[in-house]
Amino acid sequence: MSRLRMGVIGAGHWGGNHAHTFNVLPETELVGVCDLDEGRALKMKETYGATRAFTDYQKLISSDQIDAISVATPDFTHTPIILAALKADKHVLSEKPLATTVREAEEIAAAAANSKGKLMIDFHNRVNPILVQVRDMIQGGQIGLAKHGTARLSNTTFVPFEMLSWAAKSSALWFLGSHLVDVLRFILADEVVRVYSVARSGTLSAGGVDTKDFHVSVLEFSKGTVVTMENSWILSRDNPSLVDFKIEFVGEKGQVQADPTHNGGLRKIVDGGLKYNDYIGITPTGQTRIGGFVLESIARFVDSVVRDAPLLADAQDGLANTKTLAAIEESVATGKAVNIG
Template sequence: MGVVGMGIRGRMYAAIAQALPEVELTGVCDIAEDARLAAADEFAVPVFEDVQTMCEQAGPEAVVIATPDFAHVGPTLAAIEAGRHVLVEKPLATEVDAARRICDAAEAAGIRGMVAFENHWNPPLSAMKSAAEAGQLGELVSCNSQLDDRIDVPTEYLRWLGRSSPGWFLMSHTVELAGWIAGQRPVEVQARGHTGVLSALGLETYDAIHAVVVFDGGMVGSFSSCWVLPRSLPLAFQFRHEMVGTGGSARADLTDQMLHLAAERYEHPATIGVTMGGSLSSPPALMFAEFVRALAEGRDPPCPLGDGLLNVAAIAAIHSSIETRRAVEVRV
């Protein structure tokens, strides 16, 4: 296994790979020299500046793409061209044409691909999916989803987010999640966005996006994402997701992470959706393990690249709706 991008997510994947006995981490890749040096020290594996060289010299059978949102396409296509299966962070791309190129290239090369929609392995949300499949909610007609970040996420932790948006970084999670739970595809969106807070700090991106999404089974979803929440909040994000049907409703609130810690300061330490010390019980670790298992068994993994393409089309339509102030059809 090779990993491209030695930021927060890339180092997480590398740690998971080294914790799985059936996986060998053969190399990692990053364009930044300081990131390569740190990775060589942390993981004690060969480090590379480009994907092609890593594939040629380290010989991974599969590659994880954990670069920033805007930088998924080049490394993914390079890995596919080298004949490697790919696990790509969401969003698959930030343009529909680019996402389609990835899908077409993978199909032509016989490559298995997966998009990192890790909430499929998030226990409360996985349970919500099970309830929907069991018919406990009836016909799903409405969804309300809120996923936000504190302002220090784009301004301090991930400065590259100035080249992304709450749509690409956050709403790509929630729109896909709603469609997966309901078994429905997004077909039309209407959205509005706010700018000003982050642009005043030198980050030319939206502060907040609100979108209404219509799905092909008739469900209507309301989605909101911002990343200008105050630093005083005890957790870096807040996440609430509700599905309503003709037979019932289900609501998950992951905001307090089920742990309230009061010491020198009051906080809600992250307990869901993170990997600590190579733990294999977190959603990303479970997702990664399923990717590995699918490849070992010679089958297509869940969350295929085509689902990533649809997700890109939905988020692109949201941005188009903001710009045109009109309803926009989701087109792949």
């Protein structure tokens, strides 16, 4: 069987996860990598053994040596790349969110329906073993109907001030809330029908990043579950982890609580500070294998193309996600609850 010939667009940290996976999996061949910064593209090519480096994504997509692409560029840049690839009938794996406007997400969903290529959104928490267990508990009726819950996915100020050069063009809502909204839909197997949200600014803008400090949102689901969701970019850098991720549901018969932040098993105390290290997101493996749910979700895309396995998350999942996030932004702007049709 011939290998799936891959191109990776975006040579940042997450693009490196894609390139590594496609370089290691026996079913794939990393043919091309692309970044606007030629130096970064060349470095990725050398690091992960790609055949070619591009600075123009259109040239990568149009290459007859590439069957599929992955999009690991900033949130607000996904749409034109995905549309160009689907028009060329290439398979596409896109990082979240699918798009940052409903109009663009709808345009992508329509293009996916008319393309010979498959489109998957990399909502990797759908294979996070902790959250899969939460879903199984709730869907198995162990706590009865989930009546209400809380969900927190937030970062320290390191992320907007240092990690993301484009933070001012995004927010904790789009960067983190996109993950959390999908996790809630996945766990509850239900759709958000109404949202209300409050946001505040000041801390980040004072530091030169003009975006919201946080969003606190109430999500109502069609079956009656109500979830309070927090997404913040102003957690203290003294936190032992870059991310704070917690979910709890209260049901008719019991509760389920999950803390995927650091998985509780590995703590490091140096220089007077406590740090938690991840040990299941990406795990060490042999030279021809990958390990950890972060890379497993990328491998699921390969399975969907090579073995016609189900997509982990499709265009409709991405569209539902964008609709919810856009409704939250509308609620902040109007000060009113917003229904999602």
